[in-house]
Amino acid sequence: MKVLLPLSALCALLMLASLLIGPAGAGLGGSLAALWSGEGALGLVMREIRAPRAVLGLLVGASLGLSGAAMQGYLRNPLAEPGLIGVSASAALGAVIALQTGFATAFVLALPIAALAGAVLAVGLILIMAGPGGGSLALILAGVAISALAGALTSLVLNLSPNPFAANEIVFWMMGSLADRSWLHVAIAAPFMAAGAAMLWGAGRGLDALTLGEDAAASLGIDLPRLRLRLVLGVAAMVGAATAVAGAIGFVGLVVPHLLRGAVGARPGRLLAASALGGAALVLAADIAVRLILPGRDLKLGVVMALIGAPVFLHLIWRQRRGR
Amino acid sequence: MxxxxxxxxxxxxxxxxxxxxxxxxxxxxxxxxxxxxxxxxxxxxxxxxxxxxxxxxxxxxxxxxxxxxxxxxxxxxxxxxxxxxxxxxxxxxxxxxxxxxxxxxxxxxxxxxxxxxxxxxxxxxxxxxxxxxxxxxxxxxxxLAALPKGAPRRATTYGANGYTSGPETLSGDVMRRAGLVLLTEGAGQMALEQLVMAAPELIVTGSRYPTPSRAESVLDHPALAAIPADRATVPDRDWICGLPAIVGTAERLAQ
Missing domain, CATH: 3.40.50.1980 (Nitrogenase molybdenum iron protein domain)
Structure with a gap:
């Protein structure tokens, strides 16, 4: 609890900042009044452009943070992160195929479903390759292979598109961005994120038990195959939905659990909620940074994330080496 | 020599x-x-x-x-x-x-x-x-001489990635000849919220490709549709090249 409250407050603060910062550059009071009334050009900006962007940042960040924490808890490996091991890249591949074949326009939820399918394949493959114990080497090798394959196929599909703009979009799908997203994107992503969150939330007790090892967890009455299924579907739903609307945003699921693990007493179950809030705060902050550093140039979120994430990643490796 | x-x-x-x-x-x-x-x-x-x-x-x-x-x-x-x-x-x-x-x-x-x-x-x-x-x-x-002068509406083109045509472009000059007043001084990208705040009276969009792209998705944004302005569509072929046919394009924009 002592972690969740400050994190919630931080998220609220960043949401507000996200609503108030933008190229239109209106005053604080005027912006909030326009958000409330929804009148005039500023009302349109606040309600239809900034509000969905802020909400989507919150949802995407929470999804990625929660997914990272859940995967790390299950595999008992701090390197298991959706962006790093190719789950996001596979979700992006699913989304790109759906968009380019026209499947995405077949019905409203077709785009997130396609991304989810890509993510399910990747998570399933990772769990099979890494094995139940989740050895670091197998996990990372499988992840690198899946990332590379999904990334290459995404580039191929976009290069083959008859739309000349599509080839430039490789950057978006690999780096992620929240620019010019609307309530439509919130609406198609939110149901999948909610379903995924519900599945992962229930996995907390199982993840706590797993820290004692598989046998001990089983003897505590944890149904391991069921836990695994929950995890695969939950992570795929959340990462799939987030990637379908915002592209693949890396490092969130790596950095946030890493920073918060100590504060929750290293219990994976308690880390879930904290990581969801922490992920939301990180993505909101990064999206604000993107708008402040290079306004109007649509700097990709992944760039900022990598600047934060890479040092943490290197620190992790350093600590692991010294630990041995 | x-x-x-x-x-x-x-x-x-x-x-x-x-x-x-x-x-x-x-x-x-x-x-x-x-x-x-x-x-x-x-x-x-x-x-x-x-x-x-x-x-x-x-x-x-x-x-x-x-x-x-x-x-x-x-x-x-x-x-x-x-x-x-x-x-x-x-x-x-x-x-x-x-x-x-x-x-x-x-x-x-x-x-x-x-x-x-x-x-x-x-x-x-x-x-x-x-x-x-x-x-x-x-x-x-x-x-050109017979071109009707339209109402001086504040107008801009808006295309993929939020690009607008400035006065130093053929489309900008054609719009000017049609009696329109360009919203932007310089060409370049314009964030959607800047477009909303600039309150244009006419938004000119171009051709769309049959398959979707993220660059063009800004043109489907509900906020763009909600701007209270007149709309005109000029297919790219009508002013991508400097041909005498641009007079016809100017004539349509003047109406």
Whole structure:
């Protein structure tokens, strides 16, 4: 609890900042009044452009943070992160195929479903390759292979598109961005994120038990195959939905659990909620940074994330080496 | 030395004045301008883009002339005595053709109606058809003079990635001739929220490709649809090139 409250407050603060910062550059009071009334050009900006962007940042960040924490808890490996091991890249591949074949326009939820399918394949493959114990080497090798394959196929599909703009979009799908997203994107992503969150939330007790090892967890009455299924579907739903609307945003699921693990007493179950809030705060902050550093140039979120994430990643490796 | 230079100039001028018989064009805009001005049979081939109805106004005529893909080998084998290219088109190919001793003339893309007038005259000179060019120019000038002045609405184009056309572009000049007032001083990207705040009275959008792209998704944003402004759609082919047909585009925008 002592972690969740400050994190919630931080998220609220960043949401507000996200609503108030933008190229239109209106005053604080005027912006909030326009958000409330929804009148005039500023009302349109606040309600239809900034509000969905802020909400989507919150949802995407929470999804990625929660997914990272859940995967790390299950595999008992701090390197298991959706962006790093190719789950996001596979979700992006699913989304790109759906968009380019026209499947995405077949019905409203077709785009997130396609991304989810890509993510399910990747998570399933990772769990099979890494094995139940989740050895670091197998996990990372499988992840690198899946990332590379999904990334290459995404580039191929976009290069083959008859739309000349599509080839430039490789950057978006690999780096992620929240620019010019609307309530439509919130609406198609939110149901999948909610379903995924519900599945992962229930996995907390199982993840706590797993820290004692598989046998001990089983003897505590944890149904391991069921836990695994929950995890695969939950992570795929959340990462799939987030990637379908915002592209693949890396490092969130790596950095946030890493920073918060100590504060929750290293219990994976308690880390879930904290990581969801922490992920939301990180993505909101990064999206604000993107708008402040290079306004109007649509700097990709992944760039900022990598600047934060890479040092943490290197620190992790350093600590692991010294630990041995 | 001076005499040598003078002799060279005279020789070059003489070569330019002779009417080329086998002309190949490798740029969408020179393609169409050449087809308007060249005498029948003078054009050997035009670029394949000129046959694409999404960017060309003269696809049928282009197909009847014959098509090339702008590669040096293909063009060389057609043995042209004049090659028309854009300043930015197929650089390595035109360089190679020059090295092979071919006469390559490049034309810069038009960025204003005045540029179009100059291009018509220059094309006439290059093709050795000044009389035909003068006729096209006279018709163009008459159409320009007859252009109705529309209401001075504050207008802007809005396209993929939020790009707008500034005053130094052909589309900007065409809009100005249609009586519109451009919203932006400089060309470039404009964030959707800046567009909303600028409160335009007319938003001009262009062609869309059949498959979706993230760059164009900004054009589907509900906030864009909610701006209380008039809408006009100008297909890219109607002002991508500096052709006399831009008068028709200006006329439609003036209404």
């Amino acid at each position: 001076v005499r040598l230079a003078a002799a060279l100039v005279i020789t070059l001028a003489g070569a330019a004045a002779a009417e080329p018989q086998r002309v190949v064009s490798v740029n969408l805009c020179t393609d169409q301008l050449a087809m308007l001005i060249a005498a029948p049979g003078q054009l050997q081939s035009v670029s394949w883009l000129a046959a694409d109805p999404s960017v060309s106004l003269m696809p049928d005529q282009a197909r009847s002339v014959g098509l090339n893909h702008g590669s040096a080998e293909e063009v060389f084998l057609q043995d042209p005595d004049l090659i028309l290219a854009g300043t930015y088109s197929t650089g390595p190919a035109t360089e190679m053709l020059r090295r092979l001793g071919m006469r390559v003339e490049t034309m810069a893309p038009a960025t204003s109606v005045e540029d179009v007038r100059a291009a018509i005259t220059r094309m006439g000179a290059l093709l050795g058809q000044p009389a035909r060019a003068a006729k096209v120019l006279a018709d163009f000038d008459a159409d």
